[in-house]
Amino acid sequence: MRSDVRYVLRHPFYGLRYALFSAYYAVSGFNHRHELYASRKHAGPASFRSYELSDKHVDDVLLGRLLRACEPGDVVYDVGANTGVYSLAVAAVEPTARVVAFEPNPDVAAQLRTNVDRNGFGDRVAVREEGVGEETETRRFHRSTYDELGSFDARNAGAWEASVRDEIDVRVVALDDIASGELPAPDHLKVDVEGYGLEVLRGARETLRSARPTVYFEPHTEGGEDRTDEIASLLRSLGYRIRVRPGAWLCIPTAAEAAETVD
Structure with missing residues (x-):
């Protein structure tokens, strides 16, 4: 699908969707910047406030599974945190858990920090304005006209009717370079990175082998x-x-010796 303006103007349904989504992200960004209204969101047993306008992702099957599995003192890496639904829900439901939220888009990371501060979760959620990939480096990030689609892959940033708004250089870290050193190793690893997931996992091989999140x-x-x-x-x-669910994979570590085999 082409994602330029001429295309959506020639196709009324996509044009309408483009207009609605563009308006949503513009108003949501304004609401975050000026901290006008933080509505209460509910995700399973979790309750928190967010300047996000809608309740998107609160019913995600993976979020529900994470909230049920998270135990006192657990460490959660939220890779592709966006405005923080997963991070905020974990912090709300398990106050002793530690969340590390990775978000490379500076504008979205600022919205995430605003939501963390609004809930007083600064001691529970560490926001890192950086991407996660196969190695620690600087990479070109493509910001989308739909904030949520920003990606290191321009094709994903231009999915649906969206287009690449601009490009910026951002810091990318490999989880193997920071887990069990700079950061405690994760008990749970959530990955939602708009087509860049393989690189995230390649950069976390040793963490997955040793920490078994x-x-x-x-x-x-x-x-x-x-x-x-x-x-x-x-x-x-x-x-x-x-375990495959619609639009979601729950990946459970098996016995330690299974890590030595290749399917």
Whole structure:
């Protein structure tokens, strides 16, 4: 699908959707910047406030599974945190858990911090304005006209009717470079990164082998190539069993010796 303005103008449904989504992100951004109204959101047993206008993602199957599994003192890595639904819900339901939220888009990271501060979760949620990938480096990030679609892959940033708004250089870290050193190793790893998930997992091989976190993975294929088979193969080679749900993978570590085998 082409994502330029001429295309959506020639197709009324997509044009209407483009207009609605563009308006939503503009108003939501304004609400965050000026901290006008933070509505209460409910995600399972979690209750928190957010300047996000809608209740998107509060009913995600992976979020529900994470909230049920999170125990006192657990460490959660939220990779692709966006405005913070997963991070805020974990902090609300388990006050002793520690959340590390990674968000490379500076504008969205600022919205995430605003939501964290609004709930007084600054001691529970550490916001890192950086991406996560195969190695620690600086990479070009494509910001989308739909904030939520920003990606290191321009094709995903231009999915649906969206287009690439601009490009910026951002810091990217490999989880293997910071887990169990700069940061405590994760008990739970959520990955929702608009087509960049394979790189995230490649940069976390040793962490997955040693820490054995449960992985909550959202596969993306729109706008780019389908690499889900390669992702599944990598996870299985590291000793993970994958439970597939619509638009979601729950990846559970099996016995430690399974990490030595490759499917």
